[in-house]
Amino acid sequence: MKRIVFCGFRGTGKTEVGKIVARQTGLPFLDTDSLIEQKTGRSIPDIFHEDGEERFRAVEREVIAALPKTDAIISTGGGVVIDPANMEYLRRDSVVFVLHADLDTIADRLAQKPRPPLTGLPLREEIAELLDRRRQHYQAAADFCIDTTETTPEAAAVQVITTLQHGVIPQKNRVPCISFFKSGRIPPRCMDRLTKILSDNPPDPLTRLMGVAGYPCAHSKGPYLFNALFSHYGLDYHYTWFEDPELDEILSVARHLDVKGLSVTIPFKQDIIGLIDEVDEHAAQQIGAVNTVIFSCGVATGYNTDWIGVRKPLVELKGAKAVLLGAGGAAAGAAFALTDLDMDVTILNRTPAKAEELAQRFGCKWGELSDFDAIHPDVVVNSTPLGMKPDDRSPLRDDQLHRDMTVFDLVYTPPVTPLIEAAQRAGCRTITGTEMFIGQAREQFYLFFGIDVPAERMRSYLP
Numbered sequence: 001m002k003r004i005v006f007c008g009f010r011g012t013g014k015t016e017v018g019k020i021v022a023r024q025t026g027l028p029f030l031d032t033d034s035l036i037e038q039k040t041g042r043s044i045p046d047i048f049h050e051d052g053e054e055r056f057r058a059v060e061r062e063v064i065a066a067l068p069k070t071d072a073i074i075s076t077g078g079g080v081v082i083d084p085a086n087m088e089y090l091r092r093d094s095v096v097f098v099l100h101a102d103l104d105t106i107a108d109r110l111a112q113k114p115r116p117p118l119t120g121l122p123l124r125e126e127i128a129e130l131l132d133r134r135r136q137h138y139q140a141a142a143d144f145c146i147d148t149t150e151t152t153p154e155a156a157a158v159q160v161i162t163t164l165q166h167g168v169i170p171q172k173n174r175v176p177c178i179s180f181f182k183s184g185r186i187p188p189r190c191m192d193r194l195t196k197i198l199s200d201n202p203p204d205p206l207t208r209l210m211g212v213a214g215y216p217c218a219h220s221k222g223p224y225l226f227n228a229l230f231s232h233y234g235l236d237y238h239y240t241w242f243e244d245p246e247l248d249e250i251l252s253v254a255r256h257l258d259v260k261g262l263s264v265t266i267p268f269k270q271d272i273i274g275l276i277d278e279v280d281e282h283a284a285q286q287i288g289a290v291n292t293v294i295f296s297c298g299v300a301t302g303y304n305t306d307w308i309g310v311r312k313p314l315v316e317l318k319g320a321k322a323v324l325l326g327a328g329g330a331a332a333g334a335a336f337a338l339t340d341l342d343m344d345v346t347i348l349n350r351t352p353a354k355a356e357e358l359a360q361r362f363g364c365k366w367g368e369l370s371d372f373d374a375i376h377p378d379v380v381v382n383s384t385p386l387g388m389k390p391d392d393r394s395p396l397r398d399d400q401l402h403r404d405m406t407v408f409d410l411v412y413t414p415p416v417t418p419l420i421e422a423a424q425r426a427g428c429r430t431i432t433g434t435e436m437f438i439g440q441a442r443e444q445f446y447l448f449f450g451i452d453v454p455a456e457r458m459r460s461y462l463p
């Protein structure tokens with residue numbers, strides 16, 4: 001048995017279901033809202049009225065940090081999921097069930113109950129607003145989801161206990177999926193581990209799978225990084241390579257195995273958009289590419305985190321004059337990031353028509369690579385693959401680099417490219433593709449699990 005945590009909006013049944021599961025398993029039951037009331041000697045609505053939400057969240061964080069690490073059934077307040085520190089404590093060596101229900105059901109269940117003032121809106125609008133705001137956080141929190149809209153607490157408890165006994169991967173799907181992975185190029189030691197997880201008699205039926213989807217993607221170091229992070233944070237997950245020329249086949253296997261999420265790489269970042277239920281409208285839709293898919297509560301949602309990996313290291317250069325070299329998939333995320341930082345951006349590409357097309361989407365200027373000399377940028381971002389091959393030259397001549405420039409090369413294998421070497425010689429500030437990789441992977445981990453990994457930890461686990 002493990003520590004079992006229930007998260008979800010108020011009125012989804014966390015306390016009732018939790019108490020039944022506690023009775024049936026013989027484990028102690030703890031409710032974080034009751035613990036907060038005991039600790040402060042006041043009711044939750046009173047704490048909100050008198051001290052405000054910020055103070056309430058601080059006490060809630062203290063209560064969660066002090067929860068027993070041993071087996072117990074824990075029911076949590078509806079808003080715990082928004083704080084990454086809470087998710088780090090709650091997820092460690094635990095199984096998190098997110099309970100959900102439709103808006104009308106929640107509104108009916110909450111109509112008669114006292115409630116803390118969270119938005120000042122009427123009940124139904126408040127629920128809709130908060131569900132929308134917390135949606136991504138509940139997705140991240142969930143190891144398993146249970147819809148309680150038309151279910152009694154007793155029936156939901158049966159689903160919990162059945163999941164704890166058998167996991168979510170249907171028995172009939174386990175062994176047949178092994179052949180899919182065998183046709184990829186998974187290193188033998190990793191394949192052995194995966195075969196055990198997928199066997200008829202797995203050592204731990206609760207282990208969930210995730211992975212990188214691409215073709216080719218056997219070179220991806222993602223599995224080593226993510227598996228190291230899973231050990232660090234006590235998460236019962238295994239991350240592997242989903243390498244196949246057919247994206248449909250990858251998604252079919254992912255659904256048969258009820259994976260929690262996929263990182264998506266070449267050549268599928270665009271194609272996957274048509275095959276999932278929802279695409280984040282802030283970035284992924286505008287960029288036109290998805291590199292992260294989360295399967296949660298029956299919905300597959302796509303996000304783009306590549307642009308965050310470009311934006312973060314450049315955040316102090318808001319409004320600068322930038323040149324973006326290249327106009328492919330990575331360039332679209334970079335163009336979104338640079339324009340989000342209000343930079344004056346010119347996209348230069350070997351095929352100028354592609355630069356023009358991308359520039360029109362993001363309101364940038366465009367040109368050929370030879371136009372560089374007329375621009376005198378503060379920032380240069382290389383999104384061409386030049387530098388990846390051992391005999392590649394730098395995309396810029398030495399005399400085009402000046403000490404007051406920031407040069408960001410998105411290429412991350414090798415970590416120091418001919419462009420970065422030349423920029424260092426010229427005295428420029430340099431940012432390597434590793435920084436982008438770390439930035440996008442941190443955001444991806446946050447979307448998958450709600451945990452904020454410090455950049456240094458991410459760096460220390462890079463293979």
Ligand code: NAP
Nearest residue numbers: 326327328329330331350351383384385410412433436437
């Ligand atoms: P892509 O879609 O194939 O686009 C490549 C771009 O580079 C195109 O604009 C292409 O120009 C240009 N190009 C290719 N070869 C060239 C050459 N010899 N000379 C001049 N221009 C050339 O590739 P992508 O997905 O955007 O990836 C580009 C790079 O970003 C890769 O090296 C990849 O490793 C890196 N990347 C890094 C991260 C990270 O986390 N650090 C993440 C994603 C990507 P045409 O239009 O003329 O073909």
